[in-house]
Amino acid sequence: MDEKRGPNFSWLVKMAWRDSRRNRSRLFLFVSSIILGIAAMVAIYSLGDNMSEEVDRQAASLLGADLMIGSGKQVSPAIQKMVDSLGDRRSEQRMFPSMIYFSKTNKTRLVQVRALGGEFPYYGALETVPSSAGKTFRNGQAALVDQTMMLQYDAKVGDSIKIGNVSFVVAGTLINAPGQTGLSASVAPPVYIPLQYLEQTGLSQKGSRIVTQFFFKFDEPVNMEKLVDDIEPRLDIEGMSYETVETQKQNTARSLEDLTDFLSLVSFIALLLGCVGVASAIHIYVREKIKSVAILRCLGAKGRQAFLIYLIQIVVVGFIGSLAGAALGTIIQQFLPIAFKDFLPIKVTAEFSWSAIGQGLLLGIVISFLFALAPLVSIRKISPLNTLRLSFQRFSLFKDPVKWLVYLAIIGFIWAFCYLQIKEVQESIGFSIVIVIAFLILVGSAALLMWTVRRFFPNRWNYLWRQGLANLYRPNNQTTILIVAIGLGTAIICTLFSIRAILLNRIQLTAQGNRSNTILFDIQPQQKDSVIALAKQFNLPVEGTVPVVNMRLEKVNNITGEVLRKDSTIKMRRGLFDREYRVTFRDSLISSEKITKGRWSGKREGPSGTVFISLDENYATNNSIKIGDTLTFNVQGAVISTIVGSFRKVDWGRVQTNFLVLFPTGVLEEAPMFHVLVTRIESKDVSARLQQQMVQRFPNVTIIDLSAVLNIVSNIIDKVGFIIRFMAAFSIFTGLIVLIASVMISKYQRIQESVLLRTIGASRKQIFYITALEYFFLGALAAATGMFLSLGISFLVAKFMFETEFILKWVPLLIVFVSVCFLTVFIGLINSRAVVTRPPLEILREEV
Amino acid sequence: MATILNIQNLSKTYQSAGRTLTVLENINFSVEAGSTMAIVGPSGSGKTTLLGLAAGLDRSTTGSVELNNIKLDQLNEDQRASIRNQHVGFIFQSFQLLPTLTALENIMVPLELRGEKNIKPRAVDLLRKVGLGDRGHHYPAQLSGGEQQRVSMARAFINKPQILFTDEPTGNLDAETSRGIVELIFNLNKEAGTTLIMVTHDLELANQTGRIIKLKGGRIVSDETTANSN
């Protein structure tokens, strides 16, 4: 017998094509659920490509110069000398937070002042209205003010603002500056003033937190790498940093990559949801094909051949679905730069990206292949006996080792995808586990529902209710897939609502009761008493002021910032040495802190005694600092060696003068310092009046009131939330499509039953009720499961990410619940209408 | 004459709900190539089961089935599929056409599975023989029951099987159509020497074959040659 002879591959393709002729619309229904997922992917990938191209193109104008050198402290003469020798043209910018005062409206606001000297930016421009203002404001006593703030404070070009002791004319509205994003501008709206007026404002005193930046332009091409290598050691010593066009480009590219990675992870959820839809649709499809496969087997087809016929079908439709997804994604991509504009430091125009489209197509094919494989491998095992006795054979999913391999491959694929986005082994494993667990919970609750309904079936209920319930577990039900699709969609929406509520609550909590809600910073020692007196005039509760000394950490034992940079085995965060520490000193603890380890002795033993400091426990453990370690600080030139004497647990949730590092008394009394005053202001009106007077009399004092912080935070949450909602929309719509598709697929299965019901005398109305009830049960359970899942997630997020109280807002959840139920019933009914309203015979003929 | 089918000590049991159900017990018979035979018996006596085992659609619990001197029990499912494709034809009571293929395509499948070329003229020819020359492009759903049965016959004939199994091929059809179909089947036996094994309730039809095996409760209760044997 000639074993080798047999049909070739082209016959399999031919059979796949023949077989598809009568199923095509349904096959497309299967893949429709991945279209949105692929579209989201392609859109995000394209955006990523567009952005990295733009970053390359706009690299110079991101920085605005060839080289920037920055410092968070007073510039030493040595550095000043070096600065003066660098580049062909130079600009200097000093940035610091300060209050500004709008003279016309009598309002005040915390802003970021940028005192600018020179022609910066050399590349790109300060975008302003009128456009000339970006250059001309430097010539007079004029300022550029952030556009959003101009709108909020009802200010116009030509108005007068006061910063410190100096009044400026608003020369123009600032639209954009190099490297700026909408988000950063809304946190600290920038105001540009000419550098030559900085001295007069009186805001440049010692102790103020001023960041100095020097920008350089080289007219002749220079070897920047070599130049930077040359100056880096000198900058390191002074704790200064630099940025070149190249480093700026890399940093920007990296953070944009992080953004697209995050977005593609979110889109991946939509894609996975679609895949589950595909898998379950194909599962139903395979069941319908049992007879055909059995006949083929009878006629001599091998199991593998029968399997390949259907695999080819699915992969081809998967490809077509991915093409549709890629096309849709390219359309969506056009809108992304608008949607994301607040997050992007560059202007992005949507351009066609072949590589993004290629990746999307590849992903679509791989994923439809993998997820179709799980139900399709059963085909190999369909016995020809099914020609004699249909459904003699039950699919025993768990006996086929290939099936387990497929599941493993799917999980492996999910992990590999996550890894490609996150690029961290552990985190990507964590993410995949969360995804798999969420799916398992949903699948599990579907199984539980079916079991419970069957086990405790309410036999005494009225017939329609019983029939609707029974539909949940009868053969070929869609309970599992619908619960996964609807549940996941609901979980995403509810989690967004909950986290928003948790964050806002956390801030609002701080304003409740008798807690402080206003902080006054930067009070100079000589102003201290008059500021307290002014606060008392307003009848505010004041318990004196707290001294704050700025310092830098130079060494932990023998480890310096430089050592840490070079040795990646040291488990300390990089920011440890780069940040500025605001430190206070007192001899006792306050109510928001508690010693957890070691001993706190509020006083230094004599002028040369050891200085025992106390650290925030989390901060210390995160940086592997232990009790007894030696920490060397630099207080504006003076070096102080300290020993870690104790750890404290600090309740950061309260507006208090809380500090990471606490010094004992007897050390810092003579250091340059400023004071902080914390108080509680009951009314907005009082707060506004206090701020006006403070700004008028003590323009250097910075005032933060909680309502302003609340505004900023809710602003950020809204902007971030918009992005997440935008991305979640893909999951939600995919859920809807899966819902529609699975309802439509099962339509074919319902015909028999519905025709039978009608033949034995059920009215249309009764069938309508049965269907409505079934979808109500489904929608309600899925939504409930999704909600509980989201509560779990938000609880974990609240507890571990934000370390705050978990709160529950029922109203939005209830609204989501009701809408999801309604939508499910609505879609279910619309799709089932054909079954109910058309004559049975017509449908029966159509079915074959 | 050569033996084409040899069944020895065949039995089949099913396990269901913890109990063992014996459907066939100790079946022995062999069939000469080119002969005709009927299997009769009351409903549930195991006729379809026996046919399925003889054709290699299923595995026996004990005993052996030898088709064309090949022991089916020792082959795996794919090897048995290939045997069916080479030597065996089927006509089922309920036609079993592939619903997504046209009549003509249905007929071609067995030869396509063999990888043969130029089969369309043969399929068209066979279709004409069964009287459906102009219905080749119709899907099964567009044909009547009798027409579907004729298509399934054409499909059974196209690979020139050495042995043809039929399970109540006329069960669903009127007397007139049945006669035509039976005639076609016996013609094949006469012209190509195909061995016929038919399961039937129709005693008149059984009597047209050369041998009748009667099953009852999974056992052979009689095995008689008829006047037609020669």
Ligand SMILES: Nc1ncnc2c1ncn2[C@@H]1O[C@H](COP(=O)(O)OP(=O)(O)OP(=O)(O)O)[C@@H](O)[C@H]1O
């Ligand atoms: N998979 C199975 N599991 C349990 N019992 C089975 C199975 N398949 C068949 N049977 C039983 O085996 C017996 C024989 O079935 P079979 O189909 O061979 O009968 P038959 O003689 O063809 O009947 P009919 O004339 O009604 O077609 C029946 O009692 C049937 O219920």
Ligand SMILES: [Mg+2]
């Ligand atoms: Mg039978």
